[in-house]
Amino acid sequence: MRIDQILDNTDEPVFSFEFFPPKTEEGEQKLRETLGTLRELEPDFVSVTYGAGGSTRGLTLELTKWIKQDLGIEAMAHLSCVGTSRDELCVILDSLIDAGIENVLALRGDRPQGDASWQPHPGGLRYSSELASLIASRYPACVGAAAFPEVHPEATDMASDLRFLKQKVDSGVSFLITQLFFDNEAYFRFVDEARAVGIEVPIIPGIMPITDVSQIKRFTDMCGASIPKALLSELESRAHCPDAVLELGVSYATLQCAELLARGAPGIHFYTLNRSPATRAILAALRLLRPWVRREVVRTAE
DSSP, rough: OOHHHHTTOOOOOOOEEEOOOSHHHHHHHHHHHHHHHHHHTTOEEEEEEOOOGGHHHHHHHHHHHHHHHOOOOEEEEEOOOOTHHHHHHHHHHHHHHHOOOOOEEEOOOOOOOTOOOOOOOOOOOHOOOOOOHHHHHHSSOOOEEOOOTOOOOOOOSSHHHHHHHHHHTTTEEEEEEEESOOOOHHHHHHHHHHHTOOSSOOEEEEOOOOOHHHHHHHHHHHOOOOHHHHHHHHHHHTOOOOOHHHHHHHHHEEEHHHHHHTTTTOOOEHHHHTTOOHHHHHHHHHHHHHHHHHHHHHHHOO
């Protein structure tokens, strides 16, 4: 089923997981075990990333098809413009559609490692909005795109970032998934500003449970996200004890997700890092607590 239809046809929040294609046989086996475990949680969809420079293109397609066809879970393939011609993009999209994949996350893509700046393929596309337009105009697929609550690292400011985001939506994007963040107010401010410029599609918050201090610092440095000072201080005080970091990370993410859902977020997209324990614990707690029901009770009382 198309993700826009999933979002339109439910009163419950939508929960989804993101994975990346492993580069070793051992990693692939562990990922398949993780997916088998998380399958029991009945996610609304699962997405598979596309490596920098299109480095995992074949694995992305193979894994997405396996999730859809063998596991029976709705799957979304990430697809980027980088290092790929327009004709090659069409071949990839033809393959996805033939495999029954109905959802694509349209991305510009990160520059290949070692390149000083991002350069489009000579016969390819420059912007994710162009890729979204290509998909929406030629294929029966639902198109998603990325959004940045704390501004895209290459954008000059939020206003210019939102103008480009509006172009993506106008090109055929049906929903947005945000980059990871740890301050919920950043998400809600971003949603308000997006609505103010006419962006009306669902904006799903992307959440990464913190399991490793040095790792999350690297991720936030790369994507331009920030870690609140109080949270960073607590993490660093536990850096010598991985179990303590994991416990805090899971607790913080659970509280973060509960507030997001209670205040109207349409769902949660979990950046799993190909692991299951943290995501399993958080999602189980959310489904027991059901904070979105509290939201409805408040609305009824008003």
